[in-house]
Amino acid sequence: MSDPRTPRARKAGLRYVFPVAAGKLARFATRLRGGGSAFPGYLTNRLSPSLLPTLAGQFDHGVVFVLGSNGKTTTTHMVSEVLRAHGLTVFTNPTGANLPQGVTSALLADATLTGRVRADVAVLEVDEGYASELADLLSPSVILSLNVQVDQLYRFYETERVADMMLEASTRATHHVVINRDDPYLSKVDASRMIAPVSFFGVAPEIVAESAHGLANATDTRSGEAGAIAHPAFAEVVAVAGREITVTVDGSAVPITLPAKGLHYAADAAAALTVAARVLGAGFDAASAGRGFANMAPAYGRGEVIPLRNDAQGEQVEFVMFKNAPSMQMNLDALDGAPERLLLAIDEGTPDVSWLYDVDLDGIDHVDVVTGEKAYQLALRLEHAGIPMGLVEPDMEKAVAYMRSLPDTTTGRQTWFVNYELMMIGRRILGHGDQEVARR
Amino acid sequence: MTLRQAQGAIVKIVQLYPQELGVTGDRGNVRALETRLERAGIPVEVVHVGIGDATPADADVVILGNGPLSAMRIVADDLRARRDELSAAIDAGVAVLAVGAGAELLSDGVALLDGEVLDGLGILPLRVERTRERRVGYVIADTVHGRLIGFEDHASEWALGEGAEVYGTVVAGKGSFPRGAGSGETIRVRNVFATNVQGPVLPLNPQLSDEILRIAAERRGHSYRAGAEHDALNALAAGARKAIEDRVGDEVFTYMKV
Numbered sequence: 035m036s037d038p039r040t041p042r043a044r045k046a047g048l049r050y051v052f053p054v055a056a057g058k059l060a061r062f063a064t065r066l067r068g069g070g071s072a073f074p075g076y077l078t079n080r081l082s083p084s085l086l087p088t089l090a091g092q093f094d095h096g097v098v099f100v101l102g103s104n105g106k107t108t109t110t111h112m113v114s115e116v117l118r119a120h121g122l123t124v125f126t127n128p129t130g131a132n133l134p135q136g137v138t139s140a141l142l143a144d145a146t147l148t149g150r151v152r153a154d155v156a157v158l159e160v161d162e163g164y165a166s167e168l169a170d171l172l173s174p175s176v177i178l179s180l181n182v183q184v185d186q187l188y189r190f191y192e193t194e195r196v197a198d199m200m201l202e203a204s205t206r207a208t209h210h211v212v213i214n215r216d217d218p219y220l221s222k223v224d225a226s227r228m229i230a231p232v233s234f235f236g237v238a239p240e241i242v243a244e245s246a247h248g249l250a251n252a253t254d255t256r257s258g259e260a261g262a263i264a265h266p267a268f269a270e271v272v273a274v275a276g277r278e279i280t281v282t283v284d285g286s287a288v289p290i291t292l293p294a295k296g297l298h299y300a301a302d303a304a305a306a307l308t309v310a311a312r313v314l315g316a317g318f319d320a321a322s323a324g325r326g327f328a329n330m331a332p333a334y335g336r337g338e339v340i341p342l343r344n345d346a347q348g349e350q351v352e353f354v355m356f357k358n359a360p361s362m363q364m365n366l367d368a369l370d371g372a373p374e375r376l377l378l379a380i381d382e383g384t385p386d387v388s389w390l391y392d393v394d395l396d397g398i399d400h401v402d403v404v405t406g407e408k409a410y411q412l413a414l415r416l417e418h419a420g421i422p423m424g425l426v427e428p429d430m431e432k433a434v435a436y437m438r439s440l441p442d443t444t445t446g447r448q449t450w451f452v453n454y455e456l457m458m459i460g461r462r463i464l465g466h467g468d469q470e471v472a473r474r
Numbered sequence: 475m476t477l478r479q480a481q482g483a484i485v486k487i488v489q490l491y492p493q494e495l496g497v498t499g500d501r502g503n504v505r506a507l508e509t510r511l512e513r514a515g516i517p518v519e520v521v522h523v524g525i526g527d528a529t530p531a532d533a534d535v536v537i538l539g540n541g542p543l544s545a546m547r548i549v550a551d552d553l554r555a556r557r558d559e560l561s562a563a564i565d566a567g568v569a570v571l572a573v574g575a576g577a578e579l580l581s582d583g584v585a586l587l588d589g590e591v592l593d594g595l596g597i598l599p600l601r602v603e604r605t606r607e608r609r610v611g612y613v614i615a616d617t618v619h620g621r622l623i624g625f626e627d628h629a630s631e632w633a634l635g636e637g638a639e640v641y642g643t644v645v646a647g648k649g650s651f652p653r654g655a656g657s658g659e660t661i662r663v664r665n666v667f668a669t670n671v672q673g674p675v676l677p678l679n680p681q682l683s684d685e686i687l688r689i690a691a692e693r694r695g696h697s698y699r700a701g702a703e704h705d706a707l708n709a710l711a712a713g714a715r716k717a718i719e720d721r722v723g724d725e726v727f728t729y730m731k732v
């Protein structure tokens with residue numbers, strides 16, 4: 035029945051003391067060196083392949099997988115906070131630790147020496163490429179698939195393969211499959227292949243139509259039907275006013291505040307509410323859900339501002355993170371007018387930047403400094419759009435010094451559009467490198 | 475930025491299937507040509523042609539972009555129906571840039587991993603074999619027009635037939651076909667350039683853009699030459715090219731196998 039290579043799930047217990055202790059020691063050592071390395075998890079998985087599967091049976095409310103091209107970390111965080119606001123203890127993996135070794139590293143952080151994790155539910159973001167493998171190990175009760183976007187072609191080659199990876203993993207969900215009904219590939223889920231019933235989430239069509247570039251999900255080039263096929267949504271975004279949105283969940287209105295503006299975050303919120311309502315059943319409560327979202331914003335590095343010159347009263351920096359064309363486009367579409375002062379940055383953490391030419395840059399009217407290792411590629415793109423630039427400076431430190439040298443903005447806030455790696459570097463330069471920041 | 479007053483006959487750029495074959499910034503190749511013509515004061519028009527649309531009879535440049543296999547399958551029949559028109563245009567000296575899947579569709583055929591062969595239009599003397607190993611990273615090739623520089627990301631090996639002129643000799647990166655002891659990248663057949671170079675290729679390679687524009691502009695009685703009004707574009711391209719030359723050979727994250 036099961037693959038003989040799949041380690042058999044056992045219960046947490048004494049047999050795990052040695053591998054867990056070794057992993058915890060490795061974790062301690064790598065953290066002393068200042069790294070959040072996946073090595074401890076890798077080591078422990080090698081020493082004891084059956085440890086990770088013990089997680090499967092440990093949570094009363096089961097294991098939730100969050101899959102998607104964009105928004106995994108954000109949504110994992112949303113689901114976790116909403117469940118916490120309902121009184122549950124949540125086990126989760128940190129930012130981007132979404133490979134098997136990352137999940138084990140998270141386990142090592144929280145587990146007792148016998149491998150026990152004291153939590154009611156596990157909410158895990160999982161890399162699409164490992165989703166089925168991890169589902170075989172962890173028997174998730176709920177699998178959420180957020181979206182399929184043109185992303186990481188150097189890794190996945192073809193966008194529809196990513197859709198297939200998510201839908202294949204979803205056949206393993208034991209209780210609920212949660213699907214974005216507005217995603218062209220995902221909306222074509224074959225419900226008859228699933229063990230569990232399918233719940234859809236989405237954004238009301240008139241709201242999508244108002245957005246300059248819709249939801250930026252990948253066009254279906256396979257089935258002959260390019261767009262999504264209609265499904266009634268269990269949770270639907272029905273009103274958006276900046277960060278304040280309303281989502282109907284199973285017919286009831288749930289008002290919430292998003293961690294940052296953007297239709298992509300609204301869609302993530304509908305996804306998170308669907309998952310939470312399915313996990314909690316009758317225990318789901320709109321007020322608690324709203325509290326969960328309220329808790330998440332400040333501690334999260336989104337919608338958060340950081341002082342430009344270590345002066346809390348002075349000029350502030352708002353970071354906006356992108357990782358590919360869809361996320362850059364959605365963030366540009368969410369701007370309130372062209373930023374008064376703008377830093378744009380991209381480095382080798384984004385290997386191929388051909389997609390920069392697929393992004394519509396109408397939302398900005400100038401850039402003050404273009405920076406990062408790929409500053410010239412980015413600047414070349416801007417020049418082709420006729421967007422004036424103040425300075426092209428690949429060195430982020432020098433770019434920040436330049437931004438500090440400019441007069442203050444009338445709004446007291448400048449905007450930095452950065453990829454993940456440069457967000458971390460930018461935060462460190464501003465003296466905020468200590469905090470973990472979610473990779474979108 | 476300076477702009478010459480646009481005058482004279484309009485140069486027409488046709489992009490085929492921008493929806494389906496446009497996942498790697500292919501719009502940028504069109505934009506590069508358009509921008510350089512605008513700055514040279516040569517009037518330019520861009521026409522997008524989708525499935526079922528008529529083929530414009532008076533194209534000076536045709537751009538075919540990149541896309542997944544499913545997109546190739548979806549446009550293949552429509553493109554085959556345009557074969558004679560496309561062939562005649564190429565014989566008449568129209569410039570064509572075909573990138574990735576676009577180049578493969580013009581070939582004699584694409585052998586897929588499962589043994590199936592996707593028939594191409596047979597316009598380029600070229601056979602394509604999809605490979606298990608993917609070629610990803612920066613690529614640099616020496617050409618008669620200078621260094622061709624960009625990003626490669628494909629799982630294919632080309633076998634060149636009679637009449638395919640090798641355009642580039644790879645000096646860094648993997649390339650698309652064997653050449654001597656090393657490899658080659660990009661072929662030229664008449665004024666058709668078929669390549670696996672992304673970036674997109676034309677913004678990063680003003681020398682190739684200028685070759686294509688010289689051909690296209692001449693068809694309309696213009697004498698195109700890059701001038702001071704292209705300095706900003708060229709300087710930024712030079713910066714981007716230098717950064718790539720300095721980074722070439724770096725490891726790219728590719729652990730997924732087909």
Ligand SMILES: [Zn+2]
Pocket residue numbers: 374375376400401402
């Ligand atoms: Zn400014």
